[in-house]
Amino acid sequence: MENRISVTTPEFVNLEFETAGVGSRALALLLDWLILSTAGLLLLIPASLFMGLSEIVGNPFWSSLIIAVFFFLFLFLPLAYYVLTEYFMNGQTIGKKVMGLRVISDQGTAPGFLAVFLRNLLRMVDNLPLLYLVGMTAVMIHSREKRLGDLAAGTLVVSLRGQPMPQIRFLYANGEPLFASRELSPVTEQQWMTLDRYLHRREWMTPAARQTLAAKLVIVLFPDMKIEPGKEEFYLETAYIQLGPYQEHPYFMQL
Template sequence: MNQDRIGIKTPEYVSLNFQLAGLGSRTAAYLIDQIILIIVNILIVMVLFMILYGQSDLLLWSEINSVPVAIAIILMFILNWGYFFAFEYFSGGRTIGKKVLGLRVIQENGHSITLLSSFIRNFLRIIDSLPANYFLGMMMIFFHSKHKRIGDLVAGTLVVHERNTKKKKKLSPIEKEIEKRGLAKSDLFVEEQVLKTFGAKDWNLVKTYCSRFIHLPEEESIRLTRQVAEILLPKARVDARGKSFQDLENNLLVLYLHLKDEWEYEL
């Protein structure tokens, strides 16, 4: 069941292929996330007891300030519900457990998960967890053709395996050029929210540019670099004014690395 694949055509008419995540891998990712949450909850309770112990030498409940207890309860509620919502939206559809297992949540059209989609699918965990121990959600994932639980059905999302880059022993020409120049994603800071504004057309443009410019004569390469930089760098909130064409090339190559994580996970 984990070998099921699905083809998606995006609104930009780009065809993407994904391997759907089945019950086994999704359960393993969920257990990792739960272990993390349990550890954090235990730490919160320990801190709470330390605070209460400091307030009452006799440990009499009548003398204990209820404010720390209320704060701890609210904090634990926000943590346990907001963990999945926040990580999936701000980390490209990946909680820590999903990242370890190489999974991510995407929309049915192949785009990154939106704020509303993340909110809906995680709010409906309440229903998926019925009657106990996530039974309804697991049954839905097991029997649904696209391995969807109720939250996925309502939010219009899929859980897929990310492209496994470890299997690729040979570097592509783009990767060789990036490695040769010693470039890394840290060389160009782009906010997560800004990256989400880039669409498939932007990804195809930067990918096509990076694969072509090294093979062009210098004059054509410079002209192409400046043209593409004028389109993409302002969108990434990078000031291209006064930069040499080599700096622009490097900026575009690093932008390629950022967008690659978001778009190049076809199988």
């Protein structure tokens, strides 16, 4: 059964998501475990080689040091994997990406490093007593299907596999551009996603709500531009067209 929730972003955009249930999260976790197991086996190769060399040398100090180093690597490999992938892959591990899942904050934005670190640090608690029994129980009883790590970090896992968004229907910006792209202030990826979602979903809003939200978005996303009252949607459409795909445009900045 789908569990759909609504969140309000810092830009006052209401977004609807489908939370990820136990089944899809378990499959994503299994894929990540397979990756971690493979990485662990690969680590055994240099570990065995170094141990063999240390025995040939016959120095107990080097043997102890090598054991300590590889023990540390094996111990922290899972935490490093989950933290680095979720942070640098925009809320996804490889397993989550395959399963179409993503970690977001309670405000619908990409989680920060501290939130990602905290939710993954608490995996050891969610994993108790074994096979994520505590975590799965929490997911099943929580209204937003959160495990303990999500509760502590203020995050949730959502499914990206739903009906595709409708195509954007441009209402105003079909003629001459309102301004050149060089006039735009730099925007972050999250701000670009907010603009994209607004233009996709605005036709579901009342005219008054659309106008109010458009005015707020112009102030938040492009504070340096002076816009004639009533032309905010025209401006947002033009900005969207001028910026083009996020990854290809120089007027975006990284968080």
